[in-house]
Amino acid sequence: MRVLVTGGAGFIGSHLVHRLLASGQHDVVNLDALRYSGNLDNLADLTGHARYTFVHADICDATTVRSILRDHRVEAVINCAAETHVDRSILDPGSFAKTDVVGTGVLLEESRQAGVHRFLQVSTDEVYGSVEIGHSKEEDSLAPRSPYSASKAGGDLLVLSYWTTYHFPVLVTRGSNTYGPNQYPEKFIPLFVTNAIDDQPLPLYGDGRYRRDWLAVDDHCAGIEHVLNHGQPGAIYNVGGGNEKENLTVAELILHYLGKPKSLIRFVTDRPGHDRRYAIDCSRLRGLGWQPKVSFEEGIRTTVEWYRTHEAWWKKIKSGEFRTYYDEMYGRRLQEGRACGS
Numbered sequence: 047m048r049v050l051v052t053g054g055a056g057f058i059g060s061h062l063v064h065r066l067l068a069s070g071q072h073d074v075v076n077l078d079a080l081r082y083s084g085n086l087d088n089l090a091d092l093t094g095h096a097r098y099t100f101v102h103a104d105i106c107d108a109t110t111v112r113s114i115l116r117d118h119r120v121e122a123v124i125n126c127a128a129e130t131h132v133d134r135s136i137l138d139p140g141s142f143a144k145t146d147v148v149g150t151g152v153l154l155e156e157s158r159q160a161g162v163h164r165f166l167q168v169s170t171d172e173v174y175g176s177v178e179i180g181h182s183k184e185e186d187s188l189a190p191r192s193p194y195s196a197s198k199a200g201g202d203l204l205v206l207s208y209w210t211t212y213h214f215p216v217l218v219t220r221g222s223n224t225y226g227p228n229q230y231p232e233k234f235i236p237l238f239v240t241n242a243i244d245d246q247p248l249p250l251y252g253d254g255r256y257r258r259d260w261l262a263v264d265d266h267c268a269g270i271e272h273v274l275n276h277g278q279p280g281a282i283y284n285v286g287g288g289n290e291k292e293n294l295t296v297a298e299l300i301l302h303y304l305g306k307p308k309s310l311i312r313f314v315t316d317r318p319g320h321d322r323r324y325a326i327d328c329s330r331l332r333g334l335g336w337q338p339k340v341s342f343e344e345g346i347r348t349t350v351e352w353y354r355t356h357e358a359w360w361k362k363i364k365s366g367e368f369r370t371y372y373d374e375m376y377g378r379r380l381q382e383g384r385a386c387g388s
């Protein structure tokens with residue numbers, strides 16, 4: 047298949063591009079606007095690859111999207127392009143509505159007009175909102191509570207409406223919290239790993255008892271590929287790792303693998319509207335033949351090892367505009383924070 051992956055210079059997108067090319071079954075065009083988290087270093091090994099093309103473009107730009115779909119005779123679209131960080135959505139909600147709702151709408155309509163055979167929207171379990179007990183199923187109503195999750199929910203609903211209205215063959219995956227190599231170090235796991243390597247404090251929100259279901263990036267990409275190949279048009283598929291952990295437990299495991307003290311943990315003022323727990327039921331995708339393969343302990347161990355051995359990758363990021371963002375997010379919080387055990 048000739049596949050257009052959007053957001054392919056980001057974390058999940060770059061792993062997906064590698065996976066699709068490695069399968070030997072796809073030509074891949076990667077469309078990315080190279081926003082702050084888009085990083086061509088993630089794709090450096092693909093320079094000159096015969097079945098890979100990169101296009102620097104924005105999913106909101108209908109004219110460019112149209113010509114890419116036409117020129118590359120695209121058969122399937124996987125939309126990973128998004129603004130993705132909850133904390134940034136609190137600082138700048140407008141950019142999230144623009145890319146995650148309007149941009150998704152532009153890409154969707156151009157794909158329909160171009161006669162694309164399959165359109166897969168990569169979404170998140172955060173659209174279900176905070177789930178105090180039980181596990182979210184695909185039919186559950188959505189209750190997003192941050193500008194990020196609300197924008198992703200808007201994108202999902204728009205995508206699903208194209209199946210009902212036009213019988214355009216869309217699919218939606220809702221992945222849980224994903225981790226692994228190449229993740230921009232603003233997100234919880236890479237931030238904590240890289241701070242710990244540098245003996246810097248780890249800013250842990252609230253009481254640290256927030257619960258997430260952690261999913262290794264390879265398992266997430268395998269789930270997306272499986273849905274692309276086997277999913278029912280019009281259907282939603284939850285993709286979760288089955289590793290529900292408290293943030294404090296994850297922080298302690300990272301410190302354990304790096305041989306660093308727990309005193310690096312700082313409890314800091316919470317994120318506004320912080321969702322307590324996400325948990326999803328993945329039986330629909332398991333029924334289709336997918337299951338996660340990476341155990342949490344092994345996934346964290348290899349992820350920590352990757353950041354330990356790829357300092358040049360993340361030091362370049364952390365020395366740039368990231369510094370201003372980090373100081374704004376955590377400067378004051380860290381001054382007022384409480385060390386673990388104190």
Ligand SMILES: NC(=O)c1ccc[n+]([C@@H]2O[C@H](COP(=O)([O-])OP(=O)(O)OC[C@H]3O[C@@H](n4cnc5c(N)ncnc54)[C@H](O)[C@@H]3O)[C@@H](O)[C@H]2O)c1
Pocket residue numbers: 052053054055056057058059077078079080081082083084085103104105106125126127128129130145149168169170171198220221222223224225230
């Ligand atoms: N990381 C997670 O834990 C997680 C979990 C579930 C779902 N998701 C979803 O997976 C997708 C990818 O997430 P990620 O973690 O790789 O994010 P990321 O921030 O690492 O990558 C996003 C990519 O999208 C690009 N982009 C942003 N706006 C764009 C635009 N207007 N046009 C074209 N490209 C644009 C960026 O340059 C970047 O390369 C997102 O849709 C996200 O909602 C992420």
